[in-house]
Amino acid sequence: MMNLTEKEFLEELRQDFILEAEEYLQTIAAGLLDLERGDPPPRVMEEVFRAAHSLKGAAQAVRMPAISGLCQVLESVFSAMKKGVLHPSPEGFDILQRSVDALAAMVAAGGEDDGRGAEAGKALEIILTDEAPSGSVFPPVFPRRKETAGAGTETVEKKMEPLPASFSASEDQGREGQERSAGRSASREKVRIGTDKLDGLLLRAEEMISLNQVLDVRLGEMRDLRHLLSEWLGEWRRTENVLKKTGEYKQLPSRAAEFFTAGRDRLREAWERAAAMERSLADNGRTSGGLVADLLDEARSVLMLPFSSLLQGFPKIVRDLARGLLKDVEFSAEGGDVEVDKRILEGLKDPLVHLVRNALDHGIERTEERRAAGKPEKGRVSLAVSSVERGRVEIVLSDDGKGIDSERLRESAVASGFLKAEEAGALSGEEALMLIFQSGLSTSPVITDISGRGLGMAIVREGVEKLGGKISLSSLPGKGTRFTISLPVTLATFRGVLVREWGHQFVIPTACVRRAARVLRSDIRTVENRETISLDGTPHALVRLGTVLGLAEPSGGAEKDILPVVAAGTGETCVAFAVDGVVNEQEVLLKPLGGILKRVRNVGGVTVLGSGKVVPVLHCGDLVKSALKGTSRSLSAPGEAGEAPPAILVAEDSITSRALLKNILTAAGYAVHTAADGREAWEILSGAEFSLVVSDVEMPGMNGFELTSRIRSEERLSDLPVILVTSLESAEDRERGVESGADAYIVKSGFDQGTLLDVIRRLL
Numbered sequence: 001m002m003n004l005t006e007k008e009f010l011e012e013l014r015q016d017f018i019l020e021a022e023e024y025l026q027t028i029a030a031g032l033l034d035l036e037r038g039d040p041p042p043r044v045m046e047e048v049f050r051a052a053h054s055l056k057g058a059a060q061a062v063r064m065p066a067i068s069g070l071c072q073v074l075e076s077v078f079s080a081m082k083k084g085v086l087h088p089s090p091e092g093f094d095i096l097q098r099s100v101d102a103l104a105a106m107v108a109a110g111g112e113d114d115g116r117g118a119e120a121g122k123a124l125e126i127i128l129t130d131e132a133p134s135g136s137v138f139p140p141v142f143p144r145r146k147e148t149a150g151a152g153t154e155t156v157e158k159k160m161e162p163l164p165a166s167f168s169a170s171e172d173q174g175r176e177g178q179e180r181s182a183g184r185s186a187s188r189e190k191v192r193i194g195t196d197k198l199d200g201l202l203l204r205a206e207e208m209i210s211l212n213q214v215l216d217v218r219l220g221e222m223r224d225l226r227h228l229l230s231e232w233l234g235e236w237r238r239t240e241n242v243l244k245k246t247g248e249y250k251q252l253p254s255r256a257a258e259f260f261t262a263g264r265d266r267l268r269e270a271w272e273r274a275a276a277m278e279r280s281l282a283d284n285g286r287t288s289g290g291l292v293a294d295l296l297d298e299a300r301s302v303l304m305l306p307f308s309s310l311l312q313g314f315p316k317i318v319r320d321l322a323r324g325l326l327k328d329v330e331f332s333a334e335g336g337d338v339e340v341d342k343r344i345l346e347g348l349k350d351p352l353v354h355l356v357r358n359a360l361d362h363g364i365e366r367t368e369e370r371r372a373a374g375k376p377e378k379g380r381v382s383l384a385v386s387s388v389e390r391g392r393v394e395i396v397l398s399d400d401g402k403g404i405d406s407e408r409l410r411e412s413a414v415a416s417g418f419l420k421a422e423e424a425g426a427l428s429g430e431e432a433l434m435l436i437f438q439s440g441l442s443t444s445p446v447i448t449d450i451s452g453r454g455l456g457m458a459i460v461r462e463g464v465e466k467l468g469g470k471i472s473l474s475s476l477p478g479k480g481t482r483f484t485i486s487l488p489v490t491l492a493t494f495r496g497v498l499v500r501e502w503g504h505q506f507v508i509p510t511a512c513v514r515r516a517a518r519v520l521r522s523d524i525r526t527v528e529n530r531e532t533i534s535l536d537g538t539p540h541a542l543v544r545l546g547t548v549l550g551l552a553e554p555s556g557g558a559e560k561d562i563l564p565v566v567a568a569g570t571g572e573t574c575v576a577f578a579v580d581g582v583v584n585e586q587e588v589l590l591k592p593l594g595g596i597l598k599r600v601r602n603v604g605g606v607t608v609l610g611s612g613k614v615v616p617v618l619h620c621g622d623l624v625k626s627a628l629k630g631t632s633r634s635l636s637a638p639g640e641a642g643e644a645p646p647a648i649l650v651a652e653d654s655i656t657s658r659a660l661l662k663n664i665l666t667a668a669g670y671a672v673h674t675a676a677d678g679r680e681a682w683e684i685l686s687g688a689e690f691s692l693v694v695s696d697v698e699m700p701g702m703n704g705f706e707l708t709s710r711i712r713s714e715e716r717l718s719d720l721p722v723i724l725v726t727s728l729e730s731a732e733d734r735e736r737g738v739e740s741g742a743d744a745y746i747v748k749s750g751f752d753q754g755t756l757l758d759v760i761r762r763l764l
Contacts, residue, residue, distance in 0.1 A: 335385030678702030
C-alpha cells in the first residue's frame with residue numbers, strides 16, 4: 001500500500017513517462033515506414049528495437065503492465081526481424097503499425113487497455129510460435145476495409161481505422177527539432193518544462209503590450225495638459241499686457257499685483273514641467289516599447305515550434321489511409337524548419353489532416369486508373385511550408401490526382417439550392433472551385449467516414465480563418481489540386497483597426513481589412529436589391545456594421561453626407577461596412593471569451609485598450625457571412641422601414657421540441673407560428689402565407705411525410721421549402737423524406753441549431 005507521497009511521486013513519473021513514450025512511439029512508427037519502403041540503413045532497425053526495449057522498461061518503472069507486456073512481444077518480433085528470421089509482408093507492417101497505435105491509445109489512457117492491446121499481442125505472438133505460416137507472413141487479424149452497397153445506390157460505406165493517438169507530437173520533440181534547425185549543439189543542456197508554464201510566461205509577456213498602450217494614453221493626456229497650460233499662459237500674458245496698456249495694472253493693490261505676477265510665473269513653471277514630463281513619457285514609452293518587443297520575441301521563441309513537430313505524423317497517416325483505400329501513394333514534406341507559434345500548429349492540425357485525407361480519398365486515383373490515364377502508378381501528395389513575408393507563413397498542399405470538376409460543383413450547388421442555374425453559370429472557373437468550401441456541398445457519390453458529406457471543407461475554411469488565415473485553391477482536371485494556406489506566425493497579438501459604431505468600439509483584424517475610405521452617400525447604388533459602393537473601381541456590397549451586429553440604432557442622429565467605410569473580407573469575398581468613424585490601427589492582444597462564451601457569432605475575442613476599456617474583436621469570416629445573409633436598412637435613403645421578417649410554420653407534436661424550435665427561430669429574427677400535428681399545420685397553411693415549414697415526421701393524424709406530400713401536391717404551395725427534423729435516421733426514412741419532396745432532412749440525434757439556421761437561410 002503506497003502512502004500519499006509515493007502516489008504523488010508515481011504520478012509525476014507517469015507525467016514524464018507520457019512525453020517519453022510519445023518519443024519512443026514516434027521513433028518506432030517512423031522506423032517502420034523506412035523498413036517497409038525497403039533497404040533502410042542498418043541503424044533504423046536498431047533504433048526501432050531499442051525504442052521498444054526502452055519503452056518496455058519505462059512502462060515497468062511506472063507500473064503499467066499492459067504496455068510493458070505488449071512491448072515485450074513487439075521487442076521479440078523486432079529481434080527476429082533484426083536477425084533476419086522474419087520478413088514482414090505489407091499486411092505484416094499493417095499489424096505492426098496498428099500495434100503502435102494500440103500502445104499510443106494505452107499511453108493516452110494511463111496504461112489501461114481497451115482490448116486493442118490484447119488483440120495486437122495475440123496477432124504478434126502467432127509468428128513467434130510453431131503455428132507461424134510459411135514465409136513468415138503476418139496473418140490479417142485486423143480488418144482494413146469493409147464495403148457495403150445497397151441495391152440501386154452509388155453510396156459506398158468505407159470503415160477506416162481512426163488516426164493514431166501518437167500523432168500529437170510532444171512539445172519536447174518540437175523543441176529538439178527547433179534546436180537542431182538552429183544549429184545548436186546536441187550536447188546542450190535541456191530542462192523539461194510543462195507547456196502550461198511556458199504558455200503562462202508568454203501570456204504575461206503579451207499582457208505587457210497593454211502597458212505600452214497605457215503609456216501612449218498617458219502621453220496623450222500629458223500632451224493635452226501641456227496644450228491647456230499653454231493656452232492658459234497665453235491668455236494670462238494677454239490679460240497682463242492689456243491691464244498694463246490701460247493703466248489698470250498700476251491701480252491694483254500691491255498684493256493683487258504680486259499674486260498676478262507670481263501666478264504667471266507658476267503657470268509657466270507648470271507648463272515647463274508638463275513639457276518635461278511629456279518628453280520623459282515619450283522616452284520611457286520608446287524604451288518600454290523596445291523592451292516589451294524584445295521580451296515578446298524571446299518569450300515567443302520559447303513556444304515557437306518547427307513545422308516538423310506537426311509534419312512528422314503525416315507519413316504514417318498517409319501510409320495507413322492509402323493502405324485502407326487500396327492506393328499506392330508517396331508523401332513528401334519540406335520546410336519543416338519553419339517556426340510558428342505552438343498554438344497555430346495545434347489549430348492547424350485538424351484542417352491539414354482533413355485536406356490530406358480528402359486528397360487520398362477523392363484526389364488520388366487507384367493504380368489501374370492512373371495506369372489507364374498514363375500517369376505514374378504511385379500517386380504523389382506533397383506539403384511545403386515557407387515564410388513568405390514578415391509575420392506570415394504559407395502552407396501548400398498539392399496532389400497529382402484527378403483534380404476537382406468545377407462543372408460538377410456548379411451542378412451540385414444548383415441541386416443543393418445554394419445557387420440558381422443562371423448564377424452558377426455566371427461563375428468563373430476560380431469562383432466555381434471556391435464553392436467546395438460551402439457547408440453541405442459535395443460532388444462525391446461516395447460517402448465515407450473521412451470525406452464525402454460536404455462538411456469537411458467548410459470546417460477546414462472556418463478553422464483556417466479562426467487562426468487569422470485564409471485558404472485558396474487551384475485545380476486542373478486530370479492533373480491535380482493545390483491548396484494554399486496563409487497564416488500569421490503568432491496567434492495572440494496582431495494589428496487591428498479600431499472603429500466606432502453607434503456608441504460602441506470594435507476591432508477588425510488588419511489582416512482582413514482591404515481598404516478604409518470615406519464615401520459620398522450619393523455614390524451608393526442599388527444592384528439586385530443590395531446596396532453597393534465602388535472602391536478602387538470594384539463594386540462592394542455595403543452594409544451598416546451596427547445592423548449586422550444587431551445593435552440598437554441611436555435616435556435623433558443627423559445623417560451625414562459622407563460615410564466612413566471599412567472594406568473587409570476573407571478569401572475572394574469582401575464587404576464594405578459603414579461605421580461612425582475609423583479611430584486608428586494598433587497592436588492588439590486577443591483575449592478569449594472564456595468557457596461560458598466559447599462561441600459568439602461575429603466575435604472572435606476581446607481586447608483591452610490602453611484606457612482600460614474592453615472592446616470586442618470581430619471575427620471576419622462570421623461578419624462577412626452575416627452581412628451577406630442578413631438585410632440592412634437603406635443607407636442611401638435613410639429612415640425607410642425594413643421588410644417584414646420571413647414567416648415560418650413549425651409542426652411538432654412534442655411540447656418541449658416545439659418550444660425549443662420556436663425559441664431558436666424567433667431569436668434568429670423569424671416570425672414563427674406553431675402547430676401540434678400535421679393536420680393542424682395543413683389547416684393553417686390553407687389560410688395563411690408562409691416562407692418555410694419545419695416539421696417533425698412522427699406525428700398523430702398526419703405525419704411529416706404526408707404533410708410534405710400534400711404541400712407538394714397543392715399548386716399554391718408546391719414551391720414552399722420544407723425541412724424535416726426527426727429522430728428517424730435510417731437510409732429508408734431519408735429516402736422517403738426525399739421522395740415526399742422535403743428540401744432538407746435533419747436528424748435530431750445530431751441536431752445543431754447552427755445547422756438548422758444555415759439550412760433555412762440557404763432555402764430562403
